[in-house]
Amino acid sequence: KDGTRRLRYVENTLLTVAKTAAVVIQYHMARKKILINEQKFELVLESSPDGIMFVDENGRILFANRQIERLFGYQRRELLNQNVEMLIPKRFVARHPRYLTNFFKDPQRKVINDNFNLWGLCKDGSEIAIEAALSPARTEERNYAIVSVRDNNERRQLQMELKAHREHLEELVTERGRKLQESEAQLRAITSSAQSGIIMINSEGLISFWNEAAAKCFGWQADEVLNKAVQNFIIPSRYRGEHLQGFKKFIETGAGKNVGKIVDVFGLRRGGEEFPLELAISVVKIKNKWHAIAIITDITSRKEAEKELRRRMNDLEKFNRLAVGRELAMIGLKKEINDLLVKAGGKERYNIEN
Structure with missing residues (x-):
């Protein structure tokens, strides 16, 4: 009759309303904070120079930033909820599930470039050289892979040019080494013979x-x-x-x-x-x-031949002075002198026939 119970009810109701209002205010403040953080996070993702995707354990694309759109030529709506294998050339698709399974079994950051032989498939069917990095992420509900994709065309081209230049230098070194070995072999052959x-x-x-x-x-x-x-x-x-x-x-x-x-x-x-x-x-x-x-x-032999030649020429002069009529002996002596001259490296002095 005095209204005490009614007053308590009103007080309790007001208290409940106040608590509920406080919870609602906190919820909206937290939601606002989350939205701000989400906006900041999205801003970071969208301004990244690398393409970024969130992929679940089934390979389904849950998020893709603008750089992914630029790299592969797809609109974002065309990528979401699609399997990431749509961005992989057919010749590499068969081994992709194994890579993804192994990653989620041992979720650690991994960088993949496969010696500059990692390729992505664009919407128009063309391929681009890429480098990819996988980073693990986890929520209460599921595991994710954060996939960072970088255009590797320029770097690959530079690497290929450097490789070609290195191979050319190696060929030059090999060729010069071969020529040097040939020259050394020729020199040894010449000097030894x-x-x-x-x-x-x-x-x-x-x-x-x-x-x-x-x-x-x-x-x-x-x-x-x-x-x-x-x-x-x-x-x-x-x-x-x-x-x-x-x-x-x-x-x-x-x-x-x-x-x-x-x-x-x-x-x-x-x-x-x-x-x-x-x-x-x-x-x-x-x-x-x-x-x-x-x-x-x-030149020992030559010197001896020259000495003998001088002796024979002296003999010849004696024969010329003392043996005028001995032509046959003189012809024989001239032959010997010619032979000695040839042996000493010279030419025949006497024409025997005449």
Whole structure:
């Protein structure tokens, strides 16, 4: 009768309304905040230079940003709720489910470029080189894959150009190496088959090359003389001082008394025997230092032939003065002289027929 219960009811009702209003206000504030965050998130996604898609475990596209539209030529509405395989060339579709299944089994960020052999399929049927990255995302309801797609055409083109350039350089190096090996083989064949000794002396006066003919001529093998002073092996002791003095001038100027000439000198064999040789010296500059190349021919036989030739010519002169009527003996002697001349590298002197 006094209205107490009615008052309590009103108070409780007002309290409930107030709480409900507070909850509604909080809900709208939270919703507004969520909308603002969603707008910020969407702004970030839409302004990204990379194409971004949300894909569920079945491969269904749940979101695609503007860059995806630009890359593949589809409108967003054409992509949503479609399988992502529509963006994959047919030759790669068969292995795609395995990639997606493995990713959701072990959801970790993965970057895929397949050595610049990853391609996307555009709406018009053309293909573009791409690079893709998968990142896991999870809500209370399901798992997602955030797929970032980047146009890789320029980078792939650059990589292909670099690869082609590298392969070209490798071909050049291989070709030059082959030619160098051929040149070295030819040089070895020439020097090993040469009848003359070939010796190279570096700027320190040490032997840097010694062919087989030089070994045969002087009696020293290459491994016995290489990187050793040349005067200690092939130059007679009485000429060594002159050699050392001349070599000092040579290493400074590349010039010398016998450089560029063919001269007859004496050499020293392993056993200490001196012998006549023909020497031709040429020079070459390697790493700004002078090196000498000596071509050596043993002329012992020629010198002996010349000596014998002089003796026979003296005999001939005697016969000319003392044996006027001995033509047959003279013809025989002339034949011998002609033979000796040919042996010494010259020409026949006498015409026997006339």
